[in-house]
Structure formats: C-alpha cells, structure tokens
Amino acid sequence: MTTLKDTLGGNLRQYGIVGALGVIVVLFQILTDGKLLLPNNVASLIQQNAYVMILALGMIIVIIAGHIDLSAGSVVGFVGAFVAVLMREQSWPWWLAIVGAIVIGMLVGAWQGFWVAYVGVPAFIVTLAGWLAFRGLAILILGGKTIASFPQEFVAISNKSIANFLGWLGGSRDTVTIVLGAVVVAALILSQLRARRTLRKHELHVEPVSGLLIKLVLFSLLIGYFTFVLAGSRGGTPIVLIIIGALVVTYSFITQKTVFGRNVYAMGGNLQAAILSGVNTKRMNFMIFVNMGMLAAIAGIVTTSKAGAASALAGQGYELDAIASCFIGGTSVYGGIGRVSGVIVGALIMGVLNMGLSIIGTDPAWQQVIKGLVLLAAVAFDLVNKRRSGALVR
C-alpha cells in the first residue's frame, strides 16, 4: 500500500486538480438538476471553450519559459478579422484563408518574439503593446463593420460535428463517436503499457500493477462515460474536439519528449544554468512566441467560425482565460513547472464554471467574481501545499 501511496504522492497536485474538477462537475450537475451533463450541453461546452484550450497550450509554454503573453486575445481578434477579409473581400477559398491566417499569426509571433528574444524587452511589455496594437489593427481591418456570411465549411469547424456515416448504435448513439472513444481508450492503455515496458527494459522504477490498474480503469471509465454522453448529442463528436485532441497530443509530446520542450523547462527552471549549458535561449524565446502566435491564429479561426462573423471586439479577455487555466492547472508563476494535462484540466474547470453558471442563470457579474475566486483559491492551495511538503524552492 505504501508503494501505491508513493506513486500517487508524486502526482498529488495533478490528482488534486482532477478531484477539484470532479467536485465542480458534481456540484453543477446537482445545481442544474442534471442539465450540465446533458449530451448537447457537453458538446457545446467543448465548442464554446475550444479557444481557451488552444490558447492555453501556447500560453503554458510561454509561462514555463518564464514569460507571459497578454496579447493573445487581441491577436485572436486580429486574425479573425484577417481571415474574414481574405474569404469575403479577397475571395480566397476557405482552406487557403485558414493557411493565410496561420501564417499571419506566426508573423505576429515572430514580431513579438523578436523584441523579447533579440532586443530583450520583457514579454510583459512587448505583449502589452501587442494587446493594444493588434486590437487596433483588427478595428482598422474591419473598418468598424462586422463581416459575416462565411463559406459553410468554415462555419462548420466550430459548429458542426463529424458526419454520422456509421449510423446509430442502440437507436440514439452516434457510432463514429463510440468508435473514436474506443480508439482513445485503446491508445491510452497501449501507451501506458509501452511506457511501462520501456521502463522495465531500462531497469527503472515502475509503479506497482495495482496503481496502474486503478489508473487505467478510472480513466477508461471516465472516457467511456464521456463518449457515451457525447454520442447522444445532436451531432456526435464536434469537429473542434478533433482539433483540440490533436493539439493536446502534439503539445504533450513537444513539452515532454522533445529537446525543444526540455529546453523550455530548463530556461524556466534556471535561466543562467540553461545559458551555461549551451541552450540558445534567444532562438528558443523567438520560437516560443512564433508558436504562441500560431496557436492564437488557430484560436482566432475557431472563434470566428463559432460566431459565424468577425467583429473587432472578438477575443477580448481570452488571454486572461488562458493564463488562468495555466495557473489553475498547476503551472508555476515563476516558470519551470507545468504540464499540458494540468492545463487542460484547468481549462475544463473554467469551462464547466462558465457553462454551469450560465445554465443556472447566474448574473455575469457574479460569474466573474466566482471565477476570480476560483483562480485565487487554486493558486493559494498550490502554494500552501508545496510549503507544507517543503517543496517550495523559491
């Protein structure tokens, strides 16, 4: 039993935040008389909060490296305006407009990365400037109008689901969704077993079978239930969920397995040590912001698609949602610590709060108050926890 406790102990923060998500879900399930987890609500929860998760994936890298990006929301608005103009005024096909939007997002990132990396202006200042400038550019591009009537395919990204080409299971459950869920569970089990085998092969410490089993059963049940609910929604699997899923897998890989990711953690953990270990910190900083710009562009596309229109005010305050998700998800304010999985849970907490509070009809002003307090509580809990375990280095 002690060994099981040891395995859990190492990830207590991670489990703690998952537990908090569970409590919030159950709480709102009760408060909304079971409406929160109705299939259609779950689908729209994903569609409405896609932007937070996408931005948070870039933001976590920025924060782990010891920076911050305040401009993300403005870049979302700017890219949204840009993609709308490309499709409606330049008559680009929707897919080419998306490519163009991503390129412009990366250029925005390169611009900000240049100032941070090569001139040495603190990211707070550079992105505060970007927060102002890109909002202004969005207004200029749109000329005060709202551009709408996009191609169907473009609007579908954030509003439609994967086509139901496999029919219905048990009369009302989308087969495609069920299959996808099964694939995810299988992939999870396989990857865990593979990781375990590699550890074994290298004669490294492996967690006890009981721990692994509990973990796998728990997560499989969770995914299974989620799949079951989602399969009952109007369309099945939202297209944007596939995008998010692909990005989450990609960024988990980048942060955990690549040299790039390793260097991000090294820089945030001890910048001087990273420099003295030969990390090209300037190029890293530049790349980190280019990446952030790219993700902000994807979030801009998703947001514009969801709204079906580009307005100059789109994306306002999005950067703060993403930053909050990172901190709720256990990312260190000082850099060096954070995980993609934690940030996704953090984003889900924000999303469930948004959804639950609006279902029970809470005044938007109070919603803000509550979200603010949740952010404060999560970070305070984290600090107290670390101090108690003596793990607080700074």
Added chain:
Amino acid sequence: MSESIQPSTPEGAATAVAETILEMRSITKTFPGVMALKDVSLDVRPGEIHAICGENGAGKSTLMKVLSGVYPHGTYEGEIVFEGTPVQFRGIRDSEHHGIVIIHQELALSPYLSIAENIFLGNERSTRGVIDWNKTNSDAAKLLAEVGLSESPDTKIYDIGVGKQQLVEIAKAMAKRVKLLILDEPTAALNDEDSAKLLTLIQSLRERGITSIIISHKLNEILRVADRTTVIRDGQTIKTFDMRVETVTEEDLIRAMVGRSMDHRFPERTPNIGTEVLRIEDWTVHHPIQQERRVVDNASLYVRRGEVVGLAGLMGAGRTELAMSIFGRTYGTNISGKVFKDGQEVSTHTVGAAIDSGIAYATEDRKRYGLNLLTDIKRNIAAASLRKVSKYGVVDAGAESNVASKFRSDMNIKAPSVDVLTGNLSGGNQQKVVLSKWIFTDADVLILDEPTRGIDVGAKYEIYTIINSLAAAGKAIIMISSELPELLGMCDRIYAISEGRVTGEVPREQATQENLMRYMTMVSDDKEVTR
C-alpha cells in the same frame, strides 16, 4: 592556541577610558555540518584601527556578522562586551543603536536615491513621518564635508563611482553616531587612488576617536594603517600582532594565515601528463559596466592532457571572470585574446561553441548557475548534451535514464533513483550531478570553479577522487579554488592571479602556501605606502 602579545601599550591614548571598547569572548558559531567559528576571542581598544585577516572562508565575515547582530544573540555561543557592558544584539538595528556599524563588501546603497536620502535611509530627518528636506540636505552636506566628499547631497548614487559610494557609506555610518566602524574589504573594488584616499579617511576618523575594524586581503594596506592585526584561520584566532610595538612584515602575516599542517586529505595520484590541450593567449576582459576596468588583464596559460592545473587568487582576483569569459563569453565586454585547442585556434563565442570545442565549465555557485533545482537528476545530467540522447529533436527518455543511472552509480550520487529532484540533494551530491553533466559532454578540458565549496569533508574526498580519475583518463583539468591547501594537494601546476593578471606560475614541487600567497597579493606597481 592564541598567543596574543600581552604587554599592551596604549600609546597616544591619554584618556583613562576602559582599555578595550570591545571584547568578544569565546565566540563559537556553527552552521549545519560546519563549525565556522571555534572559541574565537577578539579585543579591540578604543581609538585603534584593528585589522582582521585570514584566508577566504577563515571566518572573518562570520565573526563580524556575529558582532553586528546579523546572527542574533542566541544563534552563537560566547559573550560580547561593548564599552564595558555585556550586550545581546537581536539584529542590526540593535547593534547600530549601540554605535556599531558594519559596511559590507557589497555596498548597500539604493542607486536611484540621492546621496542625502541614502545617508539617512532608515534614519530619516523627519517630524511625525514627514521628511524635513532642509535638515536632511544640510546635515548630509556637513557629513559629506567630514568624509571629504565634494558632491552635492542631491546627486544620485548611480552617478558617482564606487570610491565615492564607499565614502557615502561612511557618512551614513557617521549619521548613526558610529563608535565602532566595521569595514569588510573596503578597498576590494577600488582603484589605488581611491583606496589610498579611503585609508587616509579611516586614519582621520581615528583622530576623531572612532574605532575601526578592517577586514582586508591586502596586506600592504593592513601594514599601512592598522594599529593591531588579528589573524584568523579555520575559525580560530591564531595571533594578534601589535604593530606599534613590533615590526610586522607581510611574511609574518602570511605565515600566520596559512600555517596549517597538511594531512591525508587528498587521494594519491601519479600524474601522467601528455600534450597540450588548451592554451589561452593574451586574454583581456573588461568589466561589463565599468568598461574601462580590466577584470582580466593580458592573461596567458595552458593546460595539458592528464594535468590538473590550479588557479589561485583572492576574492575578486578575476579567476571566475577569466573562466566565464572563455566559456562562451558569459562574462565581460570587449574581450580580446586567443584560445587554442589542440594547437588550433577555436572560437568560444557562444556556450554551444565552447562545448563543441570540448570545453566544459562547472560553475562556482551550483544553485544559481549550475542546476535546474526544479527538475530531476537525469534531466540535469542530460541538459548540456541533449543531442547525445535524442534523435530528430525527440529525447529518448530510456537512453537518458540509462546514462543518468550509470553516472549515479559511477559517481556515487546518493539518491534512490535518477528521478529525484536535484533541489532535494545535499551539496556534495548536487556537485556530483553537475560534474556528471559536464563529463557527459565528453569535454577534453574541464574548468571546475570551487568544486568543493560548501561540501563536507567526506564528499570533498570523493570529488577529489573523481577529479583524479578524470585526469587519469587524459582529461585536462583547470581547478579554481580559494583553499590553498586544496590546490597544493591536487594540482600539478598552479597559476596565481591577482587583479586579473597572472602573477605567478608555480610547479607542484615548488608550491607552498607562502609563495602562492605572495603572488596572490602582488599588486600592480605597489605604491610606496606612507603613514
């Protein structure tokens, strides 16, 4: 052990005040695992300039921190008697209240405040919380006149040089009605002219009845101004010289500072020295901010395969700056000189280039510059050579763990696994992780900066063994250390550095602490000192 010269002759001091202004009796101070001061006693007479000298780490600064209340009463054993009454300071404010003021080596002035504001910082001229600017400025002007600084009290600190800043510190002390002024290495950052000025000022303070304690490495300065000198070594008082009744030479001081027996603290090694690996020629580095100041001055040195070469120097001599400027130019500006690796000139402009040339530099301050304390042993070990455990930019976690595990057993890193955070390791084990990281880069030359600082004796021996085995494997080692016995015990050849210049090169057979210390204290055009 202490054999202070007893017959005291309070000459000049015609007043019949107590014979000592300060007595520190049997002070013992321990830190976890280290006894920094062992039964140290010090007596200072009113109106004298009392110098304290000793090697780096001998315990001088610790003693002064005990005296000034930085280490409050209760954290040390022993007794402090000031002006005839026992005192128990709970903090700096307490000791300042009694008229004891310490000026640290790193000046504690706020750069963006004016001279006047700094002088009265924490001691403002105010009524009910409102500052009286007229009084502040006029009082400051009076104090500035007393210390001989002709600057307006409105001048900002960042506009004046270090020498003048030092004078502001003294004016600040005088504003607190100082009776006993403690100066920790007051001239370390000053040029000769400013140093001379400062020493003259300290002498003039003596005429005004202010007692001073000076900690200094510069023996010529001590001989110039001190009335008495206490030598501390290994946390113990060795001897107090009375310069007014006996003739004391630098040799006498050096002998007292280093006279310690060398026992079996170093593993045996038979050097097997091969061809030259690294050569530095005419290396000059300027200070990053005071750009006219040369921190490294035309230094040339070389190291051969299988050789352990020491760099000896006092604090601020430029050893670390030399190493860091070579290693990817991570220190200094306006660097000139050449680096040859295996006879070929190489570029070490970036850390990456230096590593690629086979040079490694393990930093002096492990926690600040050497390790990512937030992550585990294996990631720290791989940090400087990720290319070796990755393919197409993807890290092979298994290979990384294997490498780290091998180092863990080879280097005897005491941790249950390589997944342990380095922040949770002891100093000795952290150092082994740092060494593993650099050995893993396959460097031919390892520059080790204070590799045993803050490490207990047992772990030190292990680090020495590792260094010897690296040399035996044909690596060239440059070892920077402030502990002379360590250099004497480990090195085949030792360079002495003073004020950024290589002032001596001593082979093992000829190296003694005395001759090294002489080179290390060699100052450029030793100005004739006048009293």
